[in-house]
Amino acid sequence: MTRSDTDEPTLEVVATFDALFVTEYPKMVALASAVSGDRAHAEDLAQEAMSRLNRNWTKVQGFEKPGAWLRRVTINLALSQKRKLLSEAKALVRLGTAQPTLAAAPAEHEPVWAAVAELPRQQRAAVSLHFLEDRTIDEIADILQISPSTARVHLHRALKKLRDRSEQEDLG
């Protein structure tokens, strides 16, 4: 697996919170949407993740890999089963009377998202990091705080399931 050569500035090199927000927020929206399967609330989730980064900035900016921290928080929020945290995010968003601005998925992609939504949680997170950010196995392991071999297995299984589904649809 190779890392994209067109990387934008990452969390590791961006110095100020504002610049970092502008760079990272859209990525967290995409990540939250893919992992939660819920486009309508992806911005709420990303907002909450960025808000937590803001609150913890003094601590997090000293981390070796603050980007992994932010992604972990976003993924956890997106995976939160009872969505209580989502409600929290929504409340913060309501302060600014925000409406979702993320476009709905095109109809032709709906089967893909339905298949992604059926993946177990860790597989969903791994495959999202793989496709959205071209993350390597080591980086996925770092973000999800699992061993590289576990990350490899999660990703492999997710890709296999998605491929099997695609082949079945083609046959069907």
Added chain:
Amino acid sequence: MSDDNGNDDVRGAFDRLRHDAQQVDTMAALRRLDVSTRPRWVGLGVVGVAAAALLIVVGIAVRAGDDSQDSVTTEQPNPRSGDPTPDDGAPRPTGIDGTAWVMASGAGDEGVIPIVDGWPITISFDDGMLGGTAACNGYGGTFELDGDALLIEALSQTEMACDGGGASDVMRSEALFLRALISVDRLTIVEDRLTLSGPSTELVFDLAEPVPLAEFVGQLWLLDTIIEGETASTALGDPATLQLRDDGTLRGGTGCREFSGEYVTAGASVQFTTFGLTGDCSAELQEQDNQVVTVLGDGFTVEINRDRLTLSSRGNEGLSYTAIDEVPDFEPTATVTLEELQSATWTFLEGVGPDGEITPPERFPITMSFSDDTISGIASCNPFEASFELAPDGLTTGPVEGPQEGCEVEEANTAQAAFSMALERVTTASIADDLLVLTGPDTDLVFTSPTP
């Protein structure tokens, strides 16, 4: 990555999502962050918000006490300003800082505020911020205290709905409390009793028991009972532990998933600020997992009685632990048996060794099978053999032997050398579904057993 083959439609969907996400209104989101972290003054006097089951109060300034006093705006510490600590000369409340309270009784414009068992109303004060639980939801805001004149502003709350028995009472308790809190303009403390009062409001709080950090932090706890209202059930699955460390980090398990993260104490409760979970749960353990995550994730109060720890969250949900000395078999052991190893011919899927990624070319796969003491197979180019030993704590391999004839495809020769070197370093083996994973120092080899 070769695994991507056949997933073009998936990549297309993710690419489109990434593109769409780049179009969202990032600057509006950034401005909202300002609103949520910086207090704003929009005027003086009491401003009510239309009664609604769910109430959001934004930037409401309630001027406390004597109108002749000058109002002082405080900027909360905000990392975006780059200032680690505020130094704006604003008066900081003294005496009240760091205290936490539980409401004992209350009444506002609309009469007595009901307190529902298991859904306490709490308030705590710290460094110009106040907050707590309003029966169902969390709320927070900023405050200033000048003598006994209290100014509360920038109140906001979460807006989940609480379900279960007595839900309407809980929501009513919350709505009445928050509406009453808006009108509060005076704070008095007599012994262990705090009173917040306004023109027609009186909220009386008892001092909350602080978190017993000395007994709680550092100790290893083992979950044995899940409490849901009146019901208690025995914890199932893997040993579900909990340990908070004094450096602010934590770790533990739910019975099927492991977690780690960070925590803070907020008033009388403990809040996890980050909470990362790994693993998957069987259907049988899903509910327990959910319960553990809910209690820990929502914030909880802590009660310790000798070697018993009880964590309580809203709605009488709780977890009961006993103190233990060491984690009982926290990591799964004996991950692979000889029978499992011998059950298939394994095809190398992907992996890394000391020399980096191992990439056999398409027509030169790496395959292997296990006898009682020998691994044999094809290492991309040539056949190979290596002895192995399976022990309860892992799998070790001997030197890889076999012919060294060169193949016409150079990548096959490279893959053979890299694989041989990696295989000799293997120390552990595990099998999950159809995948065999061999690991060792700088080594991580994944094999699949082709479906018959």
